[in-house]
Amino acid sequence: MPFSVPVVDITPYVAGGDDAARAEVARAVDRACNEVGFIQVLGHGIPEPVTDGLAGAMDEFFGLEMDAKREYRTPAGINRGYAPPKTESLSLSLGVESANRMNDFFEAFNVGLAASDFPGVEVDPVHYAENTWPDADAPGFRAPVEAYFAEAGRVARTMTRIFADALGVDASVFTSRTDHSLDVLRMNNYALPAGTDVRLDGDLTGMGEHTDYGIVTVLWADRVRGLQVLGTDGGWHDVSPDPGALLINLGDLTARWTNERWMSTLHRVKPPIVGGTIERRRSAAYFHDGNADALIEAIPTTVPAGEEPLYPPITVGEHIAAKLAGSREGRRNAPGRETARVLAARDED
Numbered sequence: 001m002p003f004s005v006p007v008v009d010i011t012p013y014v015a016g017g018d019d020a021a022r023a024e025v026a027r028a029v030d031r032a033c034n035e036v037g038f039i040q041v042l043g044h045g046i047p048e049p050v051t052d053g054l055a056g057a058m059d060e061f062f063g064l065e066m067d068a069k070r071e072y073r074t075p076a077g078i079n080r081g082y083a084p085p086k087t088e089s090l091s092l093s094l095g096v097e098s099a100n101r102m103n104d105f106f107e108a109f110n111v112g113l114a115a116s117d118f119p120g121v122e123v124d125p126v127h128y129a130e131n132t133w134p135d136a137d138a139p140g141f142r143a144p145v146e147a148y149f150a151e152a153g154r155v156a157r158t159m160t161r162i163f164a165d166a167l168g169v170d171a172s173v174f175t176s177r178t179d180h181s182l183d184v185l186r187m188n189n190y191a192l193p194a195g196t197d198v199r200l201d202g203d204l205t206g207m208g209e210h211t212d213y214g215i216v217t218v219l220w221a222d223r224v225r226g227l228q229v230l231g232t233d234g235g236w237h238d239v240s241p242d243p244g245a246l247l248i249n250l251g252d253l254t255a256r257w258t259n260e261r262w263m264s265t266l267h268r269v270k271p272p273i274v275g276g277t278i279e280r281r282r283s284a285a286y287f288h289d290g291n292a293d294a295l296i297e298a299i300p301t302t303v304p305a306g307e308e309p310l311y312p313p314i315t316v317g318e319h320i321a322a323k324l325a326g327s328r329e330g331r332r333n334a335p336g337r338e339t340a341r342v343l344a345a346r347d348e349d
């Protein structure tokens with residue numbers, strides 16, 4: 001079967017729909033999560049001006065001089081603010097040590113929910129770090145980013161409502177573990193500085209192969225080639241969203257939670273070289289990771305009778321901290337179940 005990312009219209013969950021229409025959506029999502037791990041979602045309800053605003057905000061910030069952007073760096077252990085090109089290596093989050101170590105050329109800006117967003121809840125200030133906003137240099141950045149952040153968060157929570165129905169569990173299985181969720185929006189910019197000779201740097205990777213870490217990711221991206229997803233056929237496939245669609249993909253915590261009934265799919269960004277350079281590409285990944293103190297263990301109905309779950313229980317915070325130590329601090333993670341798959345992947349479409 002040729003590789004494709006299923007399209008699902010979630011209008012019945014966003015704008016109201018009857019039980020039959022919702023059940024149909026839940027079935028389609030279950031199939032996509034089981035077979036691909038990526039979905040294209042229509043009917044998400046994010047107004048176009050909001051995504052246009054996000055894109056404009058990214059242009060304003062990433063268009064600044066490097067010296068100005070560097071002012072907004074944070075320590076590697078704090079997942080906020082600006083990350084210059086080649087400071088992160090996503091494949092180290094996976095336990096894959098490659099020749100292009102720290103060669104991911106994306107630059108990013110991270111914003112997320114902070115301790116001050118949850119007054120009265122005792123949360124770890126490292127996971128829930130306060131944001132760094134570039135107000136002085138990019139005054140038009142914050143408002144549209146906050147507007148998009150709220151919308152993407154709503155879509156992520158809608159997806160978990162669909163997940164509960166698709167898995168046949170009570171909605172509280174998700175809501176009880178996401179009421180002070182670690183949520184981060186990573187805005188990515190893939191561009192090479194003028195004059196970069198791409199022929200001399202054959203190892204260039206936009207973003208190294210990785211799985212996302214949390215529960216679910218809502219991904220907005222320019223319709224420019226670059227994102228590749230590893231299919232169950234062992235090959236990498238180009239994926240670009242249909243007009244108006246958002247990409248949704250599952251993270252590792254959901255694979256653990258569902259005892260791998262659903263997939264946390266490997267992906268990477270390898271922009272094609274055209275005319276000696278790469279086409280600029282932007283994306284924004286909203287990671288909905290769950291409460292740092294929530295325990296994630298296999299939903300009992302996903303574990304076959306008489307078998308042990310594939311993974312031991314883990315808290316969201318422990319899992320995310322280990323992954324970030326790989327991608328942001330350069331400490332290679334212990335190879336896991338996904339590592340073997342990426343090493344075996346064929347380098348083709």
Ligand SMILES: O=C(O)CCC(=O)C(=O)O
Nearest residue numbers: 186188221227269283285
């Ligand atoms: O740029 C993309 O399309 C993917 C970004 C991504 O995978 C991520 O930020 O985790």
Ligand SMILES: [Fe+2]
Nearest residue numbers: 211212267285
């Ligand atoms: Fe990702």
